[in-house]
Amino acid sequence: MIIAIDGPGAAGKGTLARRLAAALDLAFLDTGLLYRAVAAKVLADGHDPAVPAVAEAAARSVTFADLNRPDLRREGVGQGASQVAAIPGVRAALLDLQRRFAGQPPDGKRGAVLDGRDIGTVVCPGADVKLFVTASLDSRAARRQKELRGRGEASIYARVKQEMQERDARDSARATAPLKPAPDAVVLDTSEMDADSAFRAAMDIISARTAAPPA
Numbered sequence: 001m002i003i004a005i006d007g008p009g010a011a012g013k014g015t016l017a018r019r020l021a022a023a024l025d026l027a028f029l030d031t032g033l034l035y036r037a038v039a040a041k042v043l044a045d046g047h048d049p050a051v052p053a054v055a056e057a058a059a060r061s062v063t064f065a066d067l068n069r070p071d072l073r074r075e076g077v078g079q080g081a082s083q084v085a086a087i088p089g090v091r092a093a094l095l096d097l098q099r100r101f102a103g104q105p106p107d108g109k110r111g112a113v114l115d116g117r118d119i120g121t122v123v124c125p126g127a128d129v130k131l132f133v134t135a136s137l138d139s140r141a142a143r144r145q146k147e148l149r150g151r152g153e154a155s156i157y158a159r160v161k162q163e164m165q166e167r168d169a170r171d172s173a174r175a176t177a178p179l180k181p182a183p184d185a186v187v188l189d190t191s192e193m194d195a196d197s198a199f200r201a202a203m204d205i206i207s208a209r210t211a212a213p214p215a
Helices: 013-024 032-044 052-061 064-068 075-085 088-103 119-123 137-150 157-173 195-210
Strands: 002-006 027-030 112-116 129-134 186-189
Touching (some): 013 112, 013 129, 032 052, 032 064, 032 075, 075 088, 137 157
8 A cells, every 4th residue: 555645844744644654554754854865965065955966966875774864854954955856856866765665665564655745746646545735834834833943943933934935836836746736636734633633534535545445
């Protein structure tokens, strides 16, 4: 079983994907961490993540072990991830890693949950279930600010909201694998949902989509 979960930042898709993977005993991959790993490598070497040749070289060297880097959740790395994600060569370099994870889940799991921005449209277009998790910009900005403060990072709401809006625009407008729901995805708006409500709604969708057809 492959479950694809896409959506913009701070919509709750990461938390939801982890809970679904645990509940269904599936492997879990936060594909956004791959792009963060690329950006972190570029920034650590003192380079600009927007330079294609530099970003592509970093992408070709990324392994799953890089997802354990301690600097991946820094906000600067997040912005860099959005920049490298707009580079076709970076996306091509990481595509095989993601598909290999989905096709051959680790630890003998019977399937995988992948969350990102183009799982249902590009990485796993044949996924059994596709969810597009979204929320209002204000809701997402408030969640991101709370997350940053929880990590001890100073943040100003107006700036967090502006950066999120800019990233949404970059992700949606890029020529390669733009952020958008797959035609057969179920859109789940979590603006007024807590984590438990979103989980229950997603489980209902998965149950309905994977139920055996009547004989």
